Amino acid sequence: MKTLFIPCYSGRDPIEVVKKALGKMQDFKKIGLIITAQHLDRLDGLKKFLENNKKIVLASQILGCTQNQVAGSMKDVDAFLYVGSGRFHPVGVALATDKPVICANPYSMTVDEIPEKERNKWVRRAKARIMKAASAETIGILISTKSGQFQMDVALDLKEKIESSGKKAFLFAGNEIIPEKLLGFDVDAWINTACPRLVDDYWNKPMLTTDELKYTGLYKQKE
Numbered sequence: 001m002k003t004l005f006i007p008c009y010s011g012r013d014p015i016e017v018v019k020k021a022l023g024k025m026q027d028f029k030k031i032g033l034i035i036t037a038q039h040l041d042r043l044d045g046l047k048k049f050l051e052n053n054k055k056i057v058l059a060s061q062i063l064g065c066t067q068n069q070v071a072g073s074m075k076d077v078d079a080f081l082y083v084g085s086g087r088f089h090p091v092g093v094a095l096a097t098d099k100p101v102i103c104a105n106p107y108s109m110t111v112d113e114i115p116e117k118e119r120n121k122w123v124r125r126a127k128a129r130i131m132k133a134a135s136a137e138t139i140g141i142l143i144s145t146k147s148g149q150f151q152m153d154v155a156l157d158l159k160e161k162i163e164s165s166g167k168k169a170f171l172f173a174g175n176e177i178i179p180e181k182l183l184g185f186d187v188d189a190w191i192n193t194a195c196p197r198l199v200d201d202y203w204n205k206p207m208l209t210t211d212e213l214k215y216t217g218l219y220k221q222k223e
Helices: 015-024 037-052 069-073 088-097 116-133 152-164 196-200
Strands: 030-037 056-061 079-083 101-105 111-112 138-144 168-174 189-191 207-209
Touching: 015 037, 015 079, 015 101, 015 111, 030 037, 030 088, 037 056, 037 079, 056 069, 069 088, 079 088, 088 116, 088 196, 111 189, 116 196, 116 207, 138 152, 152 168, 189 196, 196 207
Parallel strands: 030 056, 030 079, 079 101, 138 168, 138 189, 189 207
Antiparallel strands: 101 111
16 A cells, blocks of 8 residues: 655744753753654754754654664763653653653743653552563463554564463454453453553553563573
């Protein structure tokens, strides 16, 4: 099927809120600039503005499915500057890197930093999921058929590892992975191979990322 991609950018210029954010970046020399698709057309201009203010800048668009990779590619920065709305992306980066993440919202014109309290809330939720899943006997492995999220090879590898440890594992594939569509299945825990932030939704059974799975003991780690 042919797809026509038409970019839709925001009419709100983020430069003014980024100017406000400079006050929170005085102690940081190397900045990881991350930006959502709505402001992607402003990326070069924002990068140049920060460089003119004597900042070393690594810049990238961020998606929910790529935030860990983006954060990993910028592991040497002193802090991250997120330009966009919402907490979904910046909280994910904060959890992945444990580095300061400053949020500059072009719509509300507010600037703040992800606080330790907010980080800790998500860390506690992750620990609770892992503890609940550790006793699972039957595991459902979720596979998204969406472009960019399809990871059948990862799912098959996890299935083999889990079954080799004496547990049951089943594959579930679909284009839309939402809690309501998984209510009728008799599993003890879910493993998500799609967008990593799906685990932050509210599920009736513990839902883990592939990285979190290794802390459960549901399969033996290689020496």
